[in-house]
Amino acid sequence: MIDPALTDALRACAVGAVGAAVGPRPSDLTVRLGRPDDLPAVVAVLTGPHAMALATVVATDETATPDGDLKVRYVFEPTSLDAPDRFVTLLVSVDAARPEVPSLTAAVPAANWHEREMRDLFGIVPVGHPDPRPLVVHDGWPAGIFPLRKSFDGSRRVAVEPAAEFPHVVAEGEGVFEIPVGPIHAGIIEPGHFRFTSVGETVLHLDARLFYTHRGLEKRMEGLSPLDAFYVAERICGVCSLAHGLGYCEALEQIAGVDVPPRARLIRSIALELERLYNHVGDVGNVCAGAAFHYGTATGMRLKERLQQLNERLAGHRFLRGLVVPGGVRLDLAGELLGVLAATLDDTLGGLDSLMGRIEANPSVVDRLDDTGVLPHQAALDLAVAGVAARASGVDRDARRDHPHAAFAGPEPPDLRVVTVPDGDANARVMVRALEARESIRLVGELVRRLEPGALQVALADPLPGGRIGLSAIESPRGEAIHWLRTDARGRVERYHLRSPSYHNWPAVALAAETAIVPDFPLVNKSFELCYSCTDR
Amino acid sequence: MLRILLNALRTGVVTTRYPATPSVPPDRFRGAPVLRPGTGLPPPAVCPTGALSERFDAAGRHVALDLARCVFCGRCAEDPWAGAVAMGRGFELAARTRANLRIEVVADDPALAAAGPAPEPDVEAAGASAEIRRVLGRSLHLRHLDAGSCNACDWELTALLNPVYDVRRLGIDFVASPRHADGVVVTGPVTRNLEPAVRRTFEAVPDPRVVIAVGACAASGGIVGEGYASAGGVDRVLPVDVYIPGCPPRPEAIIFGILLAIGRLDARRRPPGE
Numbered sequence: 001m002i003d004p005a006l007t008d009a010l011r012a013c014a015v016g017a018v019g020a021a022v023g024p025r026p027s028d029l030t031v032r033l034g035r036p037d038d039l040p041a042v043v044a045v046l047t048g049p050h051a052m053a054l055a056t057v058v059a060t061d062e063t064a065t066p067d068g069d070l071k072v073r074y075v076f077e078p079t080s081l082d083a084p085d086r087f088v089t090l091l092v093s094v095d096a097a098r099p100e101v102p103s104l105t106a107a108v109p110a111a112n113w114h115e116r117e118m119r120d121l122f123g124i125v126p127v128g129h130p131d132p133r134p135l136v137v138h139d140g141w142p143a144g145i146f147p148l149r150k151s152f153d154g155s156r157r158v159a160v161e162p163a164a165e166f167p168h169v170v171a172e173g174e175g176v177f178e179i180p181v182g183p184i185h186a187g188i189i190e191p192g193h194f195r196f197t198s199v200g201e202t203v204l205h206l207d208a209r210l211f212y213t214h215r216g217l218e219k220r221m222e223g224l225s226p227l228d229a230f231y232v233a234e235r236i237c238g239v240c241s242l243a244h245g246l247g248y249c250e251a252l253e254q255i256a257g258v259d260v261p262p263r264a265r266l267i268r269s270i271a272l273e274l275e276r277l278y279n280h281v282g283d284v285g286n287v288c289a290g291a292a293f294h295y296g297t298a299t300g301m302r303l304k305e306r307l308q309q310l311n312e313r314l315a316g317h318r319f320l321r322g323l324v325v326p327g328g329v330r331l332d333l334a335g336e337l338l339g340v341l342a343a344t345l346d347d348t349l350g351g352l353d354s355l356m357g358r359i360e361a362n363p364s365v366v367d368r369l370d371d372t373g374v375l376p377h378q379a380a381l382d383l384a385v386a387g388v389a390a391r392a393s394g395v396d397r398d399a400r401r402d403h404p405h406a407a408f409a410g411p412e413p414p415d416l417r418v419v420t421v422p423d424g425d426a427n428a429r430v431m432v433r434a435l436e437a438r439e440s441i442r443l444v445g446e447l448v449r450r451l452e453p454g455a456l457q458v459a460l461a462d463p464l465p466g467g468r469i470g471l472s473a474i475e476s477p478r479g480e481a482i483h484w485l486r487t488d489a490r491g492r493v494e495r496y497h498l499r500s501p502s503y504h505n506w507p508a509v510a511l512a513a514e515t516a517i518v519p520d521f522p523l524v525n526k527s528f529e530l531c532y533s534c535t536d537r
Numbered sequence: 538m539l540r541i542l543l544n545a546l547r548t549g550v551v552t553t554r555y556p557a558t559p560s561v562p563p564d565r566f567r568g569a570p571v572l573r574p575g576t577g578l579p580p581p582a583v584c585p586t587g588a589l590s591e592r593f594d595a596a597g598r599h600v601a602l603d604l605a606r607c608v609f610c611g612r613c614a615e616d617p618w619a620g621a622v623a624m625g626r627g628f629e630l631a632a633r634t635r636a637n638l639r640i641e642v643v644a645d646d647p648a649l650a651a652a653g654p655a656p657e658p659d660v661e662a663a664g665a666s667a668e669i670r671r672v673l674g675r676s677l678h679l680r681h682l683d684a685g686s687c688n689a690c691d692w693e694l695t696a697l698l699n700p701v702y703d704v705r706r707l708g709i710d711f712v713a714s715p716r717h718a719d720g721v722v723v724t725g726p727v728t729r730n731l732e733p734a735v736r737r738t739f740e741a742v743p744d745p746r747v748v749i750a751v752g753a754c755a756a757s758g759g760i761v762g763e764g765y766a767s768a769g770g771v772d773r774v775l776p777v778d779v780y781i782p783g784c785p786p787r788p789e790a791i792i793f794g795i796l797l798a799i800g801r802l803d804a805r806r807r808p809p810g811e
Contacts (some may be wrong), residue, residue: 138730139733147765147766152767154764155763155764155765156763156764156765156767157729157763157764157765157767157768158729158765158766160729160732160733176559182720183734184682184683184734184738185733186713186714187711187713188681188691188695188698188711189683189691190683190686190688190691191683191685191731191734212685212728212730212731212734213683213685213686213687213725213728213730213731213767214685214728214729214730215685215725215726215728215761215764215766215767216761216764216765216766216767217761219764219765220761220762220764228585231585231586231608231610231612231760232760235608235687235689235759235760235784236687236690237687237688238686238687238690238691238785239688239689239692240688241687241689248594261778295541295544295545298699298700299544301696301698301699301700302548302551302699302700302701303693304699305696305699305700305701305702308696312562312565312566312787313563313564313565314565315565316564316565316566316567316611316624317561317567317609318693318785319689319692319785321610321784322567322610322611330611331565353783354544357540358540358541358544361540368712422555472644514549529577529719531688532688533685533686533687533688534800
């Protein structure tokens, strides 16, 4: 939808041409900037008076098309509660011979990693970016090779060269020392390197180096039939399998121009809540591990296991893979299974209430959580933090309400109570999780009551329409995930990009850790509970 | 404190008896595919990971399935191939070699019986080196090594320590340092960014040591395959003793694979004291 007030405001601050068009979705706006140098001024209008936040940045290599250029799309979304569900895409054409764009990071901190990523993977240089270090490709990556350029053959290994010391911020002074942690950790967790700079126990600075699990999945999907690429999207992350599979499907279904049947939408939303539930319940238990409250850890693990066994009964898979497929769902929820579902959720609610009662009554846990790892409200806004972490810092954002999907996209969306807590500390994040878990249980009950007999799937054309873009936002257990998919002329995947909630939230962990002492870092980290795999891809 | 004790007593024992008692996954569980010889077998392109392959000789069309690559998505068992391939419920699929994870049928010869997973576990068990079994058989301490997994396999390893699976009852535990470990359980296809860390962690484990590749990515590259950022499986970098198929393997499938690695599958079906 073209909003004349907005387009006029953007034209007023731009020197070059500004073209506006509807898309990718009918409610969205795509603004093409004739002059890349207009970007900072235009972005300032979006983020300032129009209160929009950066949702994702997608670079594409279109040098082999008639356009013969690289393109960067900066996708913004509204943050105010009364705003419509509308993404605004700023489209910039980049000259392949001189691939440069002005950096937005100084004004929009959330752009930081996006810009470093496009420098690593596409060779598009964000001019003026404050951090020159590579992000996605690590040591010894050959200079001048950009893996997401179309001319690069991604199917072969690239040799690993001996590495120099990881370049990081070095603080000097009496009593200042560094603690290197990872990438291989002492527990069963994902790999990342954390470089603490400390004085005594106080953290001065934390440099987090991620992308160890970068598998090149976006490149892997290029050229595949979108129906085949679905199995890759579903496997980007284990504990977000359902949410990411669903987000990919919704983007694909936009391209195909199909409407998923109502029963399938309800089952998708039920599954999305079941994924949130097993994650949140398990995460409450894991926070107890960080506070050495072993009863809480064991109870959280037991409740989570029960929910994953439920997943296996409902979907044949403990992480709910294989339930959602492009066009709908593959399995029905009916009969005896609904009874098992209701009984398990009933027991989970009782178990969760009991666990939260033990946590709240235990000063040794509460003292550790209270005022630990504080993420201030303004920092959460600046970094475009998503999900539990945002809502625990008082940011009222939830994609189920703000970008309706699955059952929420219907004419009478289910009632949703978005939970926010203002404090921003580890305790607030635990509270948000516990309240949201209860809300998920209530929501599943409501969604089940709405189930009416009907079709489970709608067929998708094969091959799919070429040259179209799908854009979806899903509220995964960790927050809003943005999926961007485009088909090429033959209907194959030309480019797919996932911006997971963890991608925007990791810099917030580093920031929150700077209010903590070193021994509390595991607690801070677990209270955010982010994924490495869907950040690194 | 009293309430915690009361809650714990009320909860009772939740721990499974597996492997002494067999485990039967729920009806919808997608385990090892069973291929039925006949002309209805799907073309290899159906499989998103390249686990299906075909070759032709005098006997006709041979269709093979590599369980190490299979992600158990069930696509090859959907219409129109539902009659030719069925997702079985078998999950005890770990094997000591990649060859043992290959199922092959002659598509054009329906006289041959349907083929399921090839390995015969008891014969396999005898293959564990006597040294590994003598030194590590009764108390095995493992180091987890994430080589670029999607975290599903990692969370299933974590589940092994929950009150339901509690692998410590089997003398198996996870340790913080490779120097304290008898071996590594590796998840993920070995990414380029992790390859040096994977090698160095393995080198820090004293001999004799076992390497267990958990899940499709570790066993074969799985859905990731080989590419600019992925080695395409743990055995491209480290010597692998046992491959555990699955995407991810369920916790009991991992227990099965670990017991296979140390030659202790005789612990199955034989409760303590009998």
